[in-house]
Amino acid sequence: AQTVTQSQPEMSVQEAETVTLSCTYDTSESDYYLFWYKQPPSRQMILVIRQEAYKQQNATENRFSVNFQKAAKSFSLKISDSQLGDAAMYFCAYRSLGGGAQKLVFGQGTRLTINP
Amino acid sequence: NAGVMQNPRHLVRRRGQEARLRCSPVKGHSHVYWYRQLPEEGLKFMVYLQKENIIDESGMPKERFSAEFPKEGPSILRIQQVVRGDSAAYFCASSPSGDNYGYTFGSGTRLTVV
Numbered sequence: 392a393q394t395v396t397q398s399q400p401e402m403s404v405q406e407a408e409t410v411t412l413s414c415t416y417d418t419s420e421s422d423y424y425l426f427w428y429k430q431p432p433s434r435q436m437i438l439v440i441r442q443e444a445y446k447q448q449n450a451t452e453n454r455f456s457v458n459f460q461k462a463a464k465s466f467s468l469k470i471s472d473s474q475l476g477d478a479a480m481y482f483c484a485y486r487s488l489g490g491g492a493q494k495l496v497f498g499q500g501t502r503l504t505i506n507p
Numbered sequence: 508n509a510g511v512m513q514n515p516r517h518l519v520r521r522r523g524q525e526a527r528l529r530c531s532p533v534k535g536h537s538h539v540y541w542y543r544q545l546p547e548e549g550l551k552f553m554v555y556l557q558k559e560n561i562i563d564e565s566g567m568p569k570e571r572f573s574a575e576f577p578k579e580g581p582s583i584l585r586i587q588q589v590v591r592g593d594s595a596a597y598f599c600a601s602s603p604s605g606d607n608y609g610y611t612f613g614s615g616t617r618l619t620v621v
Contacts, residue, residue, distance in 0.1 A: 395549075397549075428612075433614065434596060434614055434615045434617075435612065435614045435615075436550070436598060436600075436612035436615075437612075438609070438610070441609075482549050482550070484549075493538065493540065493555050493562075493563070493602070494540065494552040494555060494563065494565075494566070495540075495542075495550070495552065495610070496552070497549035497550045497551070498549050499548060499549050500547075500548070500549050
């Protein structure tokens, strides 16, 4: 079974600075999807960014980018120009490719604090 | 265009009572997923349903928990004879048919068992 590990329970960063959240995963599959979700205090799960494992190019969404290292099974999230609204729990998630493999496997989460 | 609607947002039950959590997927979405989040933990998969069918219930506890997604109406997650350990946030997500990797999550129902 696949597992996802986030080794940083908490991180903090100064407003406007850059922060990187770590995520590693374990799988024997060659094709899969990886995601970062944000969960603010409202509890809503918000998709931040996603990556297909067969794509070598790292995904980017505005101030959010990933460093996907397939061989190392690492999928870190970089947040540039941190804003107060970025404060939230961040979850890394894995999803197998194909057919009935629809479920997401989540890491334990990293709580990100933005210092003004 | 409403997203995934879950109700109630908060639910308090006494030990031994039944809890019924409702999820209305995004209009046109035929796949529904339920996840449970214990305090300070990530979400854990419970069950995946399509209309009138349970596709994957590998994350569901064997007893007291059941889920359905009828032809008409919302998906229901039912917990019978609740215990304190059932206290958690329960999230529903939906996606269109096909192998689509995009989920839309609801805001969750926080169940408290007293």
